[in-house]
Amino acid sequence: MTTTQLPFGEDHFGFATDQVHAGEQIGDGHGARITPIYLTAGFVFDSFDHAKARFEGDDGAWTYSRNSNPTNSVVEERLAALEHGVDCILVGSGQAAITVAMLGILKAGDHFLATQSLYEGTKTLFRENFSRFGIEVEFVENPHDLDEWRSRIRSNTRAVFAETIPNPKNDLIDFDLIAGFAAEHGLPFVIDSTAATPYLFRPLDHGASIVVHSASKFLSGHGASLAGVIVDGGTFDWGRYPQKFPQFSAPIHDGSEDSYVSRFGARAFSAYSRSIIAARLGPVLSPFNAFLLLQGLETLSLRVERHSRNALAIATWLEQQPEVESVDYPGLPSNPSHELAVRYFPKGQGSVFGFTFRGGVASARAFIDAVELFSRMTHIGDVRSMVLHPATTSHSQLSDADKQRLGIGQGLVRLSVGIEEVDDLVADLERGFSAVRAQAATGPVLEQLRHEQLTVDRTELLESLAVQPGHQP
Template sequence: MTQETLALHHGYDRGDFGTMAVPIYQTTAYDFETADTAANRFALKELGPIYTRLNNPTTEVFENRFAAVEGGEAALATSSGQSAVFFAVANLAQAGENIIVAKKVYGGSTTLLTHTLKRFGIEAKSFDSDNADDLEALIDDKTRAIFFESLSNPQIAIPNIEKIVKIANKYNIVTVCDNTVATPILLQPISHGVDVVVHSTSKYTTGQGLALGGILVARKGLNEKLIGNERYAHFNEPDESYHGLVYADIPLPLFTLRARLSLLRDLGATPAPFNSWLLIQGLETLAVRMKQHSLNALKVAKYLKSHPKVKNVSYPGLESDEQHHKAKKYFKDGLTSGLLSFEVEGLEYAKNILNSTKLFSVVVNIGDSKSIITHPASTTHMQVPADELEKSGIGQGLIRLSIGLENANDLIADLEQAIG
């Protein structure tokens, strides 16, 4: 089935009542009915709900449906995008090991992966994902993951996915791609060989800024990469916290299984059932919305490109953009989402534009049905040192736009009066 059909139907059996909408199972616990059933579920001899910190029927529909739309085998939903990123890396690396992170990623991911994880003993090395020419030289016997974004926020850059995957496979290392901005509708990293995909479903998936959420999706066949791999001994050796369970012995998707039984169990970054239900509603219309977001953004990008006071526009959908050849290679129908950035002369002028818009809201979210304007250097990336900001292409005059579903001409008129 196509993505559009999967997003509407996959993973839900209407059951006894024939409800068209997936029910909200707003519960923390479940009646096992017998002691044997309870014991079997905890021992993984029988699958089924245990406790909503681990699994929930509404969330399970969302996980299965999103995995199908992303082209993966299994998924684990989390309470936020940040927790999904953390779980993906923590499921692979431990103290004394390292990960390699693209220079062009969301500021929150930079802080988490290069600073917070450092306190846990996990080192992060940086590479240029645009070409990945420096990637192989950074790999050593302690490297456990390569992390990058399919469409970087806010630089709107496309990585050399093919080269990154090729190098990772050469050294038997798991690749993790944040696909939040592109969404599976415009790009499926798994179809290009990526092992694990993460999303902040708080963005385009919900579509109206209604719910926090995150998800990680594992590709089919990832078990073969993990089983017997010396880099990932914890998948192949007894887990003392689970009565000596060896994940590699279980005929289930190992990556999401361990993330659920170890990380979600212990850290509890669990989505609320109501949020999972809201995300299901958003997923059903994602394909329609992403097309319109992208078409609107292209019109706005063309306008900004022609404006004399705009120094530069980053939007791969533009034929003149240096990333356009990658957009044609990786993205469906050349559509490259509703996110774009443009540069003007200096901080004060950039702030004045933000303060002068009427339709655009000064908000740090993206992927909303309503258009958003942001100054990354002073908000989403303010914790990143100034020299690192410049190296990653985030200057004081950079403005990020999340183009919504309004009429593109109205958005252009608003920018016209704000830019002056």
């Protein structure tokens, strides 16, 4: 096979070159230029000895697609190069990526720390599902307070988890502060970088140990498929802490004396997580969806640049509207996270953010029902623009007190700004705001009329049934 593979994990080319070429393998026997979809469950062995060699992992090839697959491998190498990691594992969704990464590190009896401002699905996974495995999460109230991080450390604390651009509030973390804290305590720092993508920020260059993504979002970019990504930075010294992370230093159970650390070195975490967690629990990615992800990756920088530019223009426009109380976009100088945005995100600040209507849920409803270009959807990072009301959808299970604490008010609307013409998007927002103004002008009157109508109807109904008002049928 002719190979034009770029040096693995080394930044010899610019981002835009790596996103098109890193990891590619040319030479399928037919001259296909782009990576084919190897839609096969398993792979044929030429002979008895060939089968044995493949199971021993000696010839670098494939056995069964639950472990790895040639299409998926190209995507894994490309993502490892883009994130500056040493290895990557593709799985079926972002949730699967978080689960596999954390279960690669943690076991029953362990405790880990996480920031409060996270995607709600991740929080419930940690709080409700992980607790059933005997793994305890503790959320840090103020991620900027190093003393609070330190005060929450226990003898069984084993990891730190955060998001680069937290969904949906965009209340940025001070990355270096948390990475420094994790390093100081010998803890792997796992970061969900879904909303940033390696184009805007490379967490491994700033001291993270492992990066996870929901590749269903910007990395795939077209909203066609789900996917998840785990990138191993190769820098965390698992072998230094055999008591804390015994799985990497203990014998592999294949008849040899090897451990994951001694056999795989910097790739100990990914080798273990691929074969012992991902392949056994089984949330693998179909080669078909891996192909869609690869198609998306090839235009990542172009899309994310445009997403961010559109988002900044829209956030700036929204901030000028009198009906808007606040806009949670760190690219705005008025935003509390702006200084962190300037420091960590000079190329753009992403395109998923919330804004809050002064008129509460009535304004949010009028706006969401009126827009036509923005799709009413629970999804982010798609080329199409999307809108959602978190308090009644993604965060509806939370108590009112928790919603208030997390800033998920009734007037909060979340946008995921796409790559359409920004003028068309603003025109659509104007349509939404016209509806908000009309609702504000007529809403109370309509509400009164509706109330009176109901009163009349009920009285008439009771009279016709000869029932005294106040009677409970």
